Amino acid sequence: MMFPHMIPYAEPIYFFYLLLALCPLAIGLYFGKRVKWYESCVTLLFLWMSFGGEQWHQGLALVGYVLWQSGVVGTYFHLRSKKNQTSVFYLFVLLAIFPLAITKVVPFFHDNQPSLLGFLGISYLTFRSVQMVMEMRDGMIKEYQWLHFIRFLLFFPTISSGPIDRYRRFEKEANQAPADYLDYLEKGVKRLFLGFLYKFMLGYFFGQVLLPVVAKEAMMSGGVSWALVGYMYVYSMYLFFDFAGYSLFAIATSNFMGYDVPINFNKPFLAPNIKEFWNRWHMSLSFWFRDYVYMRLMFTLMKKKVFKSRVVSSNVGYFALFLLMGIWHGLTWYYIAYGIYHATWICLNDAWIRYKKRHPSLPSNRLTHSLAVIGTFHGVCLSFLLFSGFLNTLFFLK
Incomplete structure (x- = not known):
C-alpha cells in the first residue's frame, strides 16, 4: 500500500x-505490554508519510542529520571526561547546532531558497541533541545507547514542532507500559x-476566514489604521489556536502511545505580566x-564576575536569550525586533517588580490584576503583529 505525502496533523485522513x-x-x-518493535514500525511508517514520496530530499536530509547527531552525541559521551573538558564541550555543542545553523543562514544569502540540509522539524531535533550534550556534561545522563537516542530523536508525534521533551523523562516511559493506561487514553x-476545536474550527475561522479580510483592508488603507489593529488581534488568535491545536494533537498522540510529554500552552492570554506569559x-x-x-549564561556571567550588578547580568542574559530566539525564527529585521521587544519588556517588568517590593503600599487587588492581564494581552498581540512580518509587507514591500 502506497501512502501519500502528508504534513502531520494537517488533514483528516492523517488521523x-x-x-x-x-x-x-x-x-x-x-494489557501492560509495550510492543517496541511495533512502535518502531509505526514510527518508520509515519516518518515515510512525512518525509517520503515527493519530499524524498527531506527524507535524505533527515537520515544524514540522524547519522550526524548520533556521531556527535556518541563521540562526546566518550570524550566528556578527557582533558580540556570545557573546550571539548563547546566544540560539540557547536557541532550539534551546525546543521541547524546552515539551514538558517543559507536562505539569507540565497534569496530565501531553503537549504538542501533542511527538513521539517530540524529545530526541534537540534534542541534534543544539544540537550543531550549539555546533560552529559552535567553528569545527568550517565549512560548512552545510540538506539535509545535515535528513538528519542525520531519520536514522530512531536518531530515537526514539539513539544520539546527531555531525554531522561522519555527514557523512563520508553522502556515500560504506563501503570494506568486508561488514564493516558482518557x-x-x-x-x-480539543485540538480539533482549536485547529480546525477556531484556527480555521481566524486564519482562513477573518485574516484575509482584515489583511486586505489593512493593505488598502496603506498604513496605521483600525484595519491594521484588527489584523493584529485576528492574527494573534489564529497563531494561538493553530499552534495550540497542533500541540494538542502531538500530546494526544503521545498519550495514546503511553507517553506523557509536557504540555505547551496553559492559558497564556490570562498571564498578568510578560514573564508569566x-x-x-x-x-x-x-x-x-x-x-x-539563560541559566547557563547567567552562571557564567556571575562566576566570572563580568558585571558587578546581578541586575545588569540578568538584563544582558534576557537580551541574549531573546535575540537568539528571534534569530532562531529567521534572519529578518522583524524577528530580531520581536526578540528585542520582549527582552526590553521583561527587563522593565523586573524593574517594576523590584519597585513594588520597595513600595509595599502600592495597590494589589483584583482590579489591578485584571488591568495587568488586559495590558499584557494587548502588548503580546502587538508583538505578534511584529512577529507576523505583515508590517514588512505593508510598509516595505508594497
Missing part, C-alpha cells in the same frame, strides 16, 4: 491512518477533540531556552 496504526499498540499497552481523547506560552520551548541558555 484515520494514525488511529488505525495505533490501535494494536494501544491494546498492548492496555487524557489523549480529551486533547484530541512566557511561563504559559510554548512552554517546552520557553523552559528549554531558560534551562539551557
Whole structure:
C-alpha cells in the first residue's frame, strides 16, 4: 500500500491512518505490554508519510542529520571526561547546532531558497541533541545507547514542532507500559477533540476566514489604521489556536502511545505580566531556552564576575536569550525586533517588580490584576503583529 505525502496533523485522513496504526499498540499497552518493535514500525511508517514520496530530499536530509547527531552525541559521551573538558564541550555543542545553523543562514544569502540540509522539524531535533550534550556534561545522563537516542530523536508525534521533551523523562516511559493506561487514553481523547476545536474550527475561522479580510483592508488603507489593529488581534488568535491545536494533537498522540510529554500552552492570554506569559506560552520551548541558555549564561556571567550588578547580568542574559530566539525564527529585521521587544519588556517588568517590593503600599487587588492581564494581552498581540512580518509587507514591500 502506497501512502501519500502528508504534513502531520494537517488533514483528516492523517488521523484515520494514525488511529488505525495505533490501535494494536494501544491494546498492548492496555494489557501492560509495550510492543517496541511495533512502535518502531509505526514510527518508520509515519516518518515515510512525512518525509517520503515527493519530499524524498527531506527524507535524505533527515537520515544524514540522524547519522550526524548520533556521531556527535556518541563521540562526546566518550570524550566528556578527557582533558580540556570545557573546550571539548563547546566544540560539540557547536557541532550539534551546525546543521541547524546552515539551514538558517543559507536562505539569507540565497534569496530565501531553503537549504538542501533542511527538513521539517530540524529545530526541534537540534534542541534534543544539544540537550543531550549539555546533560552529559552535567553528569545527568550517565549512560548512552545510540538506539535509545535515535528513538528519542525520531519520536514522530512531536518531530515537526514539539513539544520539546527531555531525554531522561522519555527514557523512563520508553522502556515500560504506563501503570494506568486508561488514564493516558482518557487524557489523549480529551486533547484530541480539543485540538480539533482549536485547529480546525477556531484556527480555521481566524486564519482562513477573518485574516484575509482584515489583511486586505489593512493593505488598502496603506498604513496605521483600525484595519491594521484588527489584523493584529485576528492574527494573534489564529497563531494561538493553530499552534495550540497542533500541540494538542502531538500530546494526544503521545498519550495514546503511553507517553506523557509536557504540555505547551496553559492559558497564556490570562498571564498578568510578560514573564508569566512566557511561563504559559510554548512552554517546552520557553523552559528549554531558560534551562539551557539563560541559566547557563547567567552562571557564567556571575562566576566570572563580568558585571558587578546581578541586575545588569540578568538584563544582558534576557537580551541574549531573546535575540537568539528571534534569530532562531529567521534572519529578518522583524524577528530580531520581536526578540528585542520582549527582552526590553521583561527587563522593565523586573524593574517594576523590584519597585513594588520597595513600595509595599502600592495597590494589589483584583482590579489591578485584571488591568495587568488586559495590558499584557494587548502588548503580546502587538508583538505578534511584529512577529507576523505583515508590517514588512505593508510598509516595505508594497
